[in-house]
Amino acid sequence: MAICKVCGIWIDEFGRCGCNTVPSKQCSKCKEDKPVTQFSTSKQHPDGKYPYCNACHSLYVREHSTGSRAAYMRQWQKDNPDKLLAIRKRTKDHIAARNKVKKAVQYGKMPPAGELECAVHGTNCKGRASEYHHSDYSNPLDVTPVCEPCHKEIHRKYQTESAP
Numbered sequence: 568m569a570i571c572k573v574c575g576i577w578i579d580e581f582g583r584c585g586c587n588t589v590p591s592k593q594c595s596k597c598k599e600d601k602p603v604t605q606f607s608t609s610k611q612h613p614d615g616k617y618p619y620c621n622a623c624h625s626l627y628v629r630e631h632s633t634g635s636r637a638a639y640m641r642q643w644q645k646d647n648p649d650k651l652l653a654i655r656k657r658t659k660d661h662i663a664a665r666n667k668v669k670k671a672v673q674y675g676k677m678p679p680a681g682e683l684e685c686a687v688h689g690t691n692c693k694g695r696a697s698e699y700h701h702s703d704y705s706n707p708l709d710v711t712p713v714c715e716p717c718h719k720e721i722h723r724k725y726q727t728e729s730a731p
Contacts, residue, residue, distance in 0.1 A: 592606055596619045606621065684696060693715070
């Protein structure tokens with residue numbers, strides 16, 4: 568929110584104040600004084616408006632945009648073939664392990680997770696398990712019954728341990 572330079576009254580979010588003048592703001596890109604209605608609203612800036620006018624902002628986006636997300640992903644895949652293979656292999660192993668557990672429960676070889684107690688009992692434990700946790704995807708039926716909060720806690724620990 569800003570104060571009108573003419574009448575000294577607070578300008579509302581629609582750019583109106585007590586006088587009939589249209590409040591203006593200087594664009595930090597083109598340095599022109601423009602009506603505040605030509606600036607997007609922003610909660611991050613003290614006056615409630617983005618520092619660039621809409622015209623300069625759209626020009627900036629057009630110049631610096633790399634195109635669609637799909638084009639970015641295609642380029643990333645070309646630039647990082649080793650990482651892509653590792654991700655595909657890891658995902659394939661996860662899906663295969665999950666499907667084996669699902670089939671084992673379906674055919675009665677394992678009880679559903681909801682019938683078991685949570686084996687971890689973490690800080691936000693609900694007591695009753697709702698999911699199975701794989702500690703090693705190469706042994707798909709070696710699982711631990713856990714509730715959802717404990718499962719999230721386990722994976723948070725793995726992420727912090729594996730982070731550089």
